[in-house]
Amino acid sequence: MEFQEPPVEDNEVVLEVVPLAIIPQGQSKVKLTKKDPWSLTDYKDKSTPWNELTNTGKVKRVLLWLLKPVAVAVLLYVFICSLSIMGDAFKLLGGKTAGKALSENELLNNPVCGLMVGILVTVLVQSSSTSTSVVVTMVAAGLLNVQPAIYIVMGANIGTSVTNTIVSMAQSKERDEFRRAFGGATVHDMFNWLAVIIFLPLEALTHFLYYFSDWIVGSFNIQINENAEVELLKVLTKPLTKKIIQINKHVISDLAQGNEDAASESMIKSMCDKKEMLAPTMVTSLQNVTVLAEDDTLDTIMKNITNAVNVTVEGDGVRCAHLFAGTGLSDSSVGAILLVVSLLLLCACLISLVKVLQSMMMGKMAEMIRKNINADFPKPFSFLTGYVAIVVGAGMTFLVQSSSVFTSTITPLVGMGLISLDRMYPLTLGSNIGTTATGILAALSSGSDKFESALQIAICHLLFNICGILVWYPVPFMRRTPIKLAKGLGNTTAKYRWFAIFYLLLMFFVLPGIVFGLSFAGVWYLAGFGIPFVIIVFAVTLINILQTKKPSVLPKILQNWDFLPKCMRSLKPIDDVITKLLSVFRRCCPFVFKPKNPTPSIRPVRPVDSGNTTVVAMTGTQEVHV
Structure with missing residues (x-):
């Protein structure tokens, strides 16, 4: 009788069976090896063969083939619109706060404070394009000098990756998908942080970005173009998003420029077509x-x-026709409503999109897509593949006018296992370059006597990203550093799923908020907190590297972290506390929280027939003797 493989469940560990030797006494030894969770997923076509279908079945399959691409296009359109609405919601909730933060010119002269303000402002408005455009406007108005503005755009680079980190959480149900999706989202963070670690102190000491950009602006006769505004993707999404909400973005710019009257003005647009x-x-x-x-x-x-x-x-114009025009609701109320609705819509679209794509990416089609996206050029041109991916990422980001939209769209594909993390990395580097086009266009259309300064800060943003790529991509071992860090975060998140929320709050809200608050207290308070923190982080990183590479050079006590309390060297104690808290909710709401099965289920895999001996291997074991 033919052996039938049972279906694979989500919580199973599927192991490969490799026969190693046949022992004469009738014993056989097999080795079970676990599949790499970061490898590309092989979607096998389990559907009924075409020649076995009835006429009705063939008609249904053809209709599904025709409808699935349409469904993907519709879901992708609604997904992008939900990202736009979520950005508007964050602007309503934190836009005025962001504008006031940018008006603190004395604090912005501190490079670290400027960096954190850039992160906070970009997170609050959910768009690096908006935050950099506001900074360019402030420079054009003469309210902010170019040098402190450089540190703000560095922070904007980091803050823009919060969106795809949020998007990756929609795949938290399946452990390995979440691992890959979170790693694909945070590889963007890792590059941005590593670039800032190198170039923030370098710029503070030498001002090389300032002088280089000043030379570029002075060497080329660039003219003002007040019509330098390009809208490509927004032409498609605006008809829907304008029916839901319209925002007065000039309120943020007015507050950033010190106009206190703008604080009482609503950010919800009421009159249009003036x-x-x-x-x-x-x-x-x-x-x-x-x-x-x-x-x-x-x-x-x-x-x-x-x-x-x-x-x-x-x-006076006419009254706007969007959903919240004339409702009398406050900015924060409308922002909260839109945030909840957009997050629900985003998760629903993302889950549906993943399901539809998984049903499409079967058999030969999945194999073709994986090979074309992740394959390298033939030798000797294989080294150019990553650079072409950078150009593609820059071009696609310029087309959609948003790095958040581009990276958030391909993050689910990384989670599905269709795009590898190694290919995701250069695509995100390209998106960093593509997003600088918005700032350059804003500078070209500024039309003020400070035009050259506005263009200079926009070029500084571009140069910062190019310099970061030159450091962290061409050399192979440097290229692997952000990828390894992202994989580490992905593995941690797969093991402790609450870590994703902890990381999001810590890196994008708590840490920038603490630094910004200490800046208000004074530079000595900031130095008293920052210098010991940097020394501790550097020492721990160095010791970790030596423990892995050459532990013999360390004292015996430092060759591992066993001397520390478990809560300082492992997340397990925190996970135990969170698990106990969640167990209360599981008892209250059993229909929401499914029972957790910590051990993988055991199932037989295909037998290995070796002469007179048939070996049936079981998962959950490293070696089996039969």
Whole structure:
């Protein structure tokens, strides 16, 4: 009888069976090896063969083939729209706070504080394009110098990756998918942090980005173009998003420029389509008038004369037609509603998108896609593959006008195992370059006497990303560093799923908030906290490297961390506490929390027939003697 392989469950560990030797006494030895969770997923086609289908079944399959691409396009469109709505929600909730933070010019002169302000502002408005455009506007208005603005755009680079980190959590149900998706999202973070670690102190000491960008602006005769605005993807998404919410983005810029009156203005747009019109107005001006003097002679004197003239004014326009126009709700209330709705919509679209893609990526199609996306060029040009991926990432980001949208779209594909982490890395590097186009366009359309300074800060953003790529990509072992760090975070998250939320809050809210708060207290408070923290992090990192590479150079006590309490060297004690807290909710809401099965299920795999001996291997064992 033919052996039938049972279906693989989500919590199973599938192991390969490799026969090593046949022992004469009838014993056989097999070795079970666990599959690498970071490897690309092989989606086997389990559907009924075409020649075995009935006519009705063939019609249904053809219809599904036609409808699935349409479903993917619709889900992707709604997914991108939900990202836009989520960004508007964050602007309503934290946009004014972000604008006020950018108005603190004295604090922004501190490089570390400027970096953290850039992170916080970008997280609050959910868009590095918005935050860098506001910074460019402030520089163009003469409210912010170029040098402190450089540190803010460095922070904006880090803050923009919060969106795809949030998106990766939608795949938390399946452990290995979550591992890959979180690693694909955080490889962007790791590169940005590593680039900042090198170039923030270098820029603070030498100002090389400032001088290099100043030379570029001075060497090329770049002209102002007030129409330098490109909208590609927004042309498709605006018709839907404008029906839901419209935002007064100028409120953030006004607050950043020190206009206190903007604090009382609502960010929800109420009047739209305001047009300039001519209106008759009485204007009084001082003019030379010839009059008849007492001696009957003509004399010229200055006199106020009032005349009716046509003046160009802005009309009231018409009431906006979006969902929240005229509702009377506050900005925070509308922001909270939109945030909840957009997150639910985003998760629903992402889960549905993954399911549809998984049903499409079977057999030959999945194999073709995996090979084309992850394959290298033939030798001797294989080394160029990553650089082409960088160009593709930059081009795609320029088309969608948002690095968050691009990276958030491909993050689920990494979780599904269709795109490898090694290929995701250069694509995100390209997205960092592509997103700088928004700042350059904002500078070109600034139309002020500070045009050169505005363009200089936009070019600084581009140069910072290019310099980061030159350090962390061309050399193989440097290239592997962000990938290894991202894999470490992915493995930790797969083991302790709450770690994803902890990481998100710590890196994008708590740490920047603490540093920003200490900056208010004074530079000595910031130094008293920051210097010991940096020394401890550096020492722990160095010891970890030596423990792995050359433990003999360390004292015996430092060759491992066993001398520390378990809570300082492992997340297990914290996980135990969180598990106990969740167990209370599991008892209260058993339909929400499924029971956890910590051990992999055991199932037979295909037997290995070796002569007179048939070996049936079971999962959960490293070696089996039969």
